[in-house]
Amino acid sequence: xxxxxxxxxxxxxxxxxxxxxxxxxxxxxxxxxxxxxxxxxxxxxxxxxxxxxxxxxxxxxxxxxxxxxxxxxxxxxxxxxxxxxxxxxxxxxxxxxxxxxxxxxxxxxxxxxxxxxxxxxxxxxxxxxxxxxxxxxxxxxxxxxxxxxxxxxxxxxxxxxxxxxxxxxxxxxxxxxxxxxxxxxxxxxxxxxxxxxxxxxxxxxxxxxxxxxxxxxxxx
Amino acid sequence: xxxxxxxxxxxxxxxxxxxxxxxxxxxxxxxxxxxxxxxxxxxxxxxxxxxxxxxxxxxxxxxxxxxxxxxxxxxxxxxxxxxxxxxxxxxxxxxxxxxxxxxxxxxxxxxxxxxxxxxxxxxxxxxxxxxxxxxxxxxxxxxxxxxxxxxxxxxxxxxxxxxxxxxxxxxxxxxxxxxxxxxxxxxxxxxxxxxxxxxxxxxxxxxxxxxxxxxxxxxx
DNA sequence: TCTGTAGACATTGTATACAATAAAAGAACC
DNA sequence: GGTTCTTTTATTGTATACAATGTCTACAGA
Numbered sequence: 001x002x003x004x005x006x007x008x009x010x011x012x013x014x015x016x017x018x019x020x021x022x023x024x025x026x027x028x029x030x031x032x033x034x035x036x037x038x039x040x041x042x043x044x045x046x047x048x049x050x051x052x053x054x055x056x057x058x059x060x061x062x063x064x065x066x067x068x069x070x071x072x073x074x075x076x077x078x079x080x081x082x083x084x085x086x087x088x089x090x091x092x093x094x095x096x097x098x099x100x101x102x103x104x105x106x107x108x109x110x111x112x113x114x115x116x117x118x119x120x121x122x123x124x125x126x127x128x129x130x131x132x133x134x135x136x137x138x139x140x141x142x143x144x145x146x147x148x149x150x151x152x153x154x155x156x157x158x159x160x161x162x163x164x165x166x167x168x169x170x171x172x173x174x175x176x177x178x179x180x181x182x183x184x185x186x187x188x189x190x191x192x193x194x195x196x197x198x199x200x201x202x203x204x205x206x207x208x209x210x211x212x213x214x215x216x217x218x219x220x
Numbered sequence: 221x222x223x224x225x226x227x228x229x230x231x232x233x234x235x236x237x238x239x240x241x242x243x244x245x246x247x248x249x250x251x252x253x254x255x256x257x258x259x260x261x262x263x264x265x266x267x268x269x270x271x272x273x274x275x276x277x278x279x280x281x282x283x284x285x286x287x288x289x290x291x292x293x294x295x296x297x298x299x300x301x302x303x304x305x306x307x308x309x310x311x312x313x314x315x316x317x318x319x320x321x322x323x324x325x326x327x328x329x330x331x332x333x334x335x336x337x338x339x340x341x342x343x344x345x346x347x348x349x350x351x352x353x354x355x356x357x358x359x360x361x362x363x364x365x366x367x368x369x370x371x372x373x374x375x376x377x378x379x380x381x382x383x384x385x386x387x388x389x390x391x392x393x394x395x396x397x398x399x400x401x402x403x404x405x406x407x408x409x410x411x412x413x414x415x416x417x418x419x420x421x422x423x424x425x426x427x428x429x430x431x432x433x434x435x436x437x438x439x440x
Numbered sequence: 441t442c443t444g445t446a447g448a449c450a451t452t453g454t455a456t457a458c459a460a461t462a463a464a465a466g467a468a469c470c
Numbered sequence: 471g472g473t474t475c476t477t478t479t480a481t482t483g484t485a486t487a488c489a490a491t492g493t494c495t496a497c498a499g500a
Contacts, residue, residue, distance in 0.1 A: 003454065027481065038455040040260075043482090044267060051271040053364065060462050060481060075364055082302045144273065144295055148368050223484065247451065258485045263452090280451060280492045 004041035007031070011045050015054050015065055022067030026055065053151050070211060076152050077204035081197060083149055084133070088180060088196035089189040090140035099139050100185050106132045107177040114170040122162050125170065129158065132177055136184075136196075161203060164210030169202075176202065224261035227251070231265050235274050235285055242287030246275065273371050290431060296372050297424040301417060303369055304353070308400060308416035309409040310360035319359050320405050326352045327397040334390040342382050345390065349378070352397055356404075356416075381423060384430030389422075396422065 011031060014020040028039045028046070035042065046063045049055045055063040095103075110128040113121045133153060137146050165173065176199040183191035231251060234240040248259045248266070255262065266283045269275045275283040315323075330348040333341045353373065357366050385393065396419040403411035 029481075039482090040454055040456090044263075044453095047264060047267060048271070051268070051367075053367065062481070072364065075362060078306070079303075079364070079368065082306075083299075086298070086302075142295060144292065144299070144371070147271075147273065147371065148299065151364070151367065249451075259452090260484055260486090282451070 002041070003037040004044045007035050007037055007041045007045035008048055010035045011042075011049060012054065015049070020065050022065050024065045025061055026063040026065065028062065051151075073207060073211075077200065077207065080149070080152050081200045081204070083145065083152070084136075084200055085193040085196040087137050087140040087142075087145055087149065088184070088192040090142060090145070091136045092184045092187055092189045092192035094141055095139050095184045095187070099135065100181060103132060103135060103177075103181045103184065106135070107174060107181055110177060111171070111174040114167070114174045117167065117170075126158060126162050129162070129173070129177075136180075139184075158203075161207045161210065164206050169206055172202065173199070222261070223257040224264045227255050227257055227261045227265035228268055230255045231262075231269060232274065235269070240285045242285050244285045245281055246283040246285065248282065271371075293427060293431075297420065297427065300369070300372050301420040301424070303365065303372070304356075304420055305413040305416040307357050307360040307362075307365055307369065308404070308412040310362060310365070311356045312404045312407055312409045312412035314361055315359050315404045315407070319355065320401060323352065323355060323397075323401045323404065326355070327394060327401055330397060331391070331394040334387070334394045337387065337390075346378060346382050349382070349393070349397075356400075359404075378423075381427045381430065384426050389426055392422065393419070 011020075011026065020026065026046070028042050031042045031046075032039045046055060046057075050057060050063070054066055056066055058064055091099075106128055110125055110132070113125050113128065130153070137149060140146070162170075176195060180192060180195050180199065183195050231240075231246065240246065246266070248262050251262045251266075252259045266275060270277060270283070274286055276286055278284055311319075326348055330345055330352070333345050333348065350373070357369060360366070382390075396415060400412060400415050400419065403415050
């Protein structure tokens with residue numbers, strides 16, 4: 001694997017898995033040491049992460065791990081609610097049998113995890129959800145749309161959201177994935193569009209409810 | 221100015237002004253020579269341009285200047301039609317008197333250029349249009365939205381579109397800018413939203429008409 | 441004439457040394 | 471004790487040398 005690639009995924013994973021907390025300073029030198037490559041590929045990785053919004057630069061203080069505030073979440077859900085339905089629509093126009101089968105498998109597994117809820121099932125559900133949405137994006141076959149969305153599907157935010165889900169909501173989310181597969185299988189772009197729209201808004205509602213409870217909790 | 225900055229704007233200008241044609245190979249070595257900096261800042265600039273979609277990489281052939289096909293244009297207009305109205309809405313909620321004044325001045329100048337049509341007025345209109353839209357984005361004050369849109373407002377495409385405009389359409393476009401300023405001045409988000417939506421769709425329609433005529437021309 | 445292969449060449453990828461700059465720490469003075 | 475100036479240190483920015491790898495070309499053989 002190229003060193004730049006290694007640096008990128010290493011730092012990215014560190015941020016997404018919470019090993020690097022929001023606000024932490026990441027100096028090129030330290031990262032180079034911990035990843036085991038020189039500063040050059042580290043620089044490249046940091047610029048890329050900056051473009052994706054995972055870090056920002058403070059002059060002479062290096063890269064700072066970005067934090068997600070409430071306003072960011074609102075905005076992310078708003079943009080996803082606009083863009084992901086387009087992905088779904090395009091996917092419905094383009095999906096092959098193989099893709100549909102794979103989506104079905106992912107939805108199946110997610111439903112299983114959502115009903116059983118064993119071990120650290122939330123991480124696995126988060127992962128399945130991520131793969132499901134990414135496969136739809138890939139099927140939509142629009143580099144521009146993918147790039148636009150990639151900055152928006154922030155795993156830490158989504159994982160945090162999953163923690164808010166009640167068992168019922170977890171099953172509903174998995175069920176919406178099933179319906180999405182149905183719509184895509186039927187090659188019905190409008191159906192796929194609106195199911196995806198509802199799906200994102202459902203996630204948003206859950207996130208908002210979680211925020212409210214969290215705030216109430218602090219107020220007590 | 222930092223060398224990386226110099227490299228970025230130099231290469232970017234080269235592409236946007238058409239000095240580097242679509243499909244042209246840009247090798248790091250050559251660019252380093254022509255810009256007058258070392259390869260390191262050139263690399264940084266190229267990665268950035270890649271993230272913005274202005275070049276793509278072919279393994280062992282370096283950066284290739286991206287070309288805009290019909291499908292790309294369709295997609296860009298579709299995404300802009302979704303996203304720019306959000307910018308307009310947010311701008312209407314946030315604009316100060318100073319910003320409104322500046323927008324008004326830009327719209328004024330554009331109207332003037334559109335009625336006089338002297339010299340290479342199309343370039344100047346393209347520039348005014350660009351500044352108008354960017355100021356709205358800036359006023360919308362959403363880093364995420366700006367970043368998402370920045371990859372979509374491709375100057376070469378928009379400039380090409382302006383060439384298709386009839387005098388009437390040029391004035392209509394300037395007039396829509398005026399109406400947008402009215403909506404923003406009234407702090408009416410919905411109004412701003414729908415005017416911007418119509419404005420983008422107007423541009424799209426003109427672009428499509430231009431494409432059709434070009435195709436007909438070839439068929440004869 | 442076509443095809444396969446060897447080798448030169450072009451190009452990127454990486455490490456490292458050095459320069460520039462700004463922040464932090466410490467010393468001297470009031 | 472506080473404040474300002476100086477020195478040190480930390481950090482990024484840039485250039486360059488070298489390594490790795492893929493591509494193109496020329497030539498030999500069928």
